Amino acid sequence: MNQQEFAELSAxxxxxxxxxxxxxxxxxxxxxxxxxxxxVDEDRATATDLAVSVDPVEPPASVKSVLFAAITGSAEQRISSTAPDSGPGDTVTDGARSESAPADDAQDDAVDPKRAARKRRAGAFALAASLIVVVGIGVGPWVADTISxxxxxxxxLxxxxxxxxxxxxxxxxxxxxxxxxxxxxDLGSAVLEVDGLPELSDAETYELWYVRGETPVSAGTFTTGDDSTVAVLGGDMAEGDLIAVTVEPAGGSPTGAPTTDPLFAIATA
Structure with missing residues (x-):
């Protein structure tokens, strides 16, 4: 999955x-x-802002279903449904953007992937917000439950x-x-719950591993906080794998193999 696909799922x-x-x-x-x-953090913050921007009035079931259907459409449908129509002879005047703006936007997006991701995700939230305004009722509490x-x-887990x-x-x-x-x-999935692992410096990270026989397979990295930490192992787990954690340079092992001894290993057999 590339970053654009991830951003669409995140919305x-x-x-x-x-x-x-x-x-x-x-x-x-x-x-x-x-x-x-x-x-993910930006999408959740935007969604939460949307949820608390209206007065608490219980919406009818019909509005819930309409809103849910709107925000579950494809990213392309969401964006196209909010874009204004423009004819072949339309011009831009009086402080509006010039005809070269789309090309400039594309170039800016290529330079700044975060900017491009924000634009792609804007459609979902714009649709939800416009529906709230048009219907004129407070769907905030229901939306808050749904989007948090x-x-x-x-x-x-x-x-x-x-x-x-x-x-x-x-x-x-x-x-x-x-x-x-x-x-x-059956799911081919594993999740690690840790309590008591110290926080590392910015130069280090914890890395997850599946160990199959004598072959370690990276399953992603994670950081810890003050409370217990839940980390999802990426990739597919095979029954009998060992689940291990090592301390690696920030970003993960540069060699694709552990560079330190494991802090612990848990057998899944």
């Missing part, structure tokens, strides 16, 4: 509109690309724990903390 995730399969792809991509976290779901990592074949195992850390691996072979 839908912010309003809790992803199907299960897309949500799983989204969570795994975020685990593999923690540098894209800013996209648990974090992507927490949702992934709940999905794995809810699988019929869900399993877990806990390892004690040397400094008194714990690490619990949750996995489902």
């Amino acid at each position: 839908a995730y912010a309003v809790d509109a992803l199907e299960t399969e897309d949500e799983l792809r989204f969570v795994e991509s975020l685990a593999a690309h923690p540098e894209w976290r800013w996209i 779901p648990p974090s992507a990592e927490q949702q992934a 709940e999905r794995v724990e809810g699988a019929p074949d869900a399993q877990s195992a806990t390892a004690e850390l040397s400094d008194g903390g714990t690490a619990t691996a949750h996995w489902s072979a």
Whole structure:
């Protein structure tokens, strides 16, 4: 998945509109690309601002269904539905942008991928906002519930724990903390819950690994905070894998293999 595809899924995730399969792809991509976290944070902030911008009035079910249908459309449909029509003879005057503006925008977007991602995601939120204004009722409380779901990592953990074949195992850390691996072979997914891992400097990061036989396979990186941390392993888990964590340079191991000894390893067999 490239960054543009991730950004489109992020916009839908912010309003809790992803199907299960897309949500799983989204969570795994975020685990593999923690540098894209800013996209998720911006989308959630925008969605929350939208939710609290109206007075608390319970909307009818019909409005809920219309809004939900609007924000679950494709990115192309969302954007085209909000764009004004322009004829072949239209001109731009009096302070409006010149005819070269689209080309300038394209060049700017190529230079600044964050700017381009924001523009692509704007359609979903613009549609939701315009619907609220046109209908003239306060859908804020319902929207707030809809667009403020648990974090992507927490949702992934709940999905794995809810699988019929869900399993877990806990390892004690040397400094008194714990690490619990949750996995489902049927889903091919694993999530790590850690408590007590110290924060690292900006020059370092924790890296997740699947160890198959004697071959380590990177499953993404993560950072820790003051509270317990939930990290989703990217890629597909195979039954019998060891789940391990090492400390690596920021961005992950430059060699594609662990450069330090594992802090712990948890067997999934």
